[in-house]
Amino acid sequence: MELPFGPTSEKQRMMLESKAKITIVGGAAGSGKSYMMTMHPLQHVGDPRFNAIFFRRTTQQVSGQGGLFDTARNMYSQLPKSIEPRFREKDYRAIFPNGANIKWNHMEHESDRISHQGLQLI
Ligand SMILES: Nc1ncnc2c1ncn2[C@@H]1O[C@H](COP(=O)(O)OP(=O)(O)OP(=O)(O)O)[C@@H](O)[C@H]1O
Numbered sequence: 001m002e003l004p005f006g007p008t009s010e011k012q013r014m015m016l017e018s019k020a021k022i023t024i025v026g027g028a029a030g031s032g033k034s035y036m037m038t039m040h041p042l043q044h045v046g047d048p049r050f051n052a053i054f055f056r057r058t059t060q061q062v063s064g065q066g067g068l069f070d071t072a073r074n075m076y077s078q079l080p081k082s083i084e085p086r087f088r089e090k091d092y093r094a095i096f097p098n099g100a101n102i103k104w105n106h107m108e109h110e111s112d113r114i115s116h117q118g119l120q121l122i
């Protein structure tokens, strides 16, 4: 499927095409890390069982203007209508028509990890 957006740097391309289970990437402010990570799960949302979760330290980094949720909403609203997700603000979730799910969450305190124990996430 031809998407209206895609990688614009070699780093983004490498990251999107990587088959590694764990990829670590850095880069200067504004170098496209968040944008790339928002594109990344779209490779898998054709699978109705797909569940992904993104963590930032604080909720503000998720929900603020220009935060990851906002970035995703702007990007995913460009998808063809048949696969465009609806965005649920109350729990920062994108729900695709086939049931695939992407969620954004904070992970501020060490104890926050307990809330996510046992989830089946890819
Ligand atoms: N592949 C792309 N296509 C279109 N726009 C892009 C692409 N990659 C990055 N951008 C644009 O570049 C800007 C900076 O990207 P992004 O926010 O992802 O950087 P960042 O590395 O996460 O920065 P920071 O470290 O400040 O969080 C954004 O406004 C984004 O829209």
Ligand SMILES: [Mg+2]
Residues within 6 Å of the ligand: 033, 034, 035
């Ligand atoms: Mg960023």
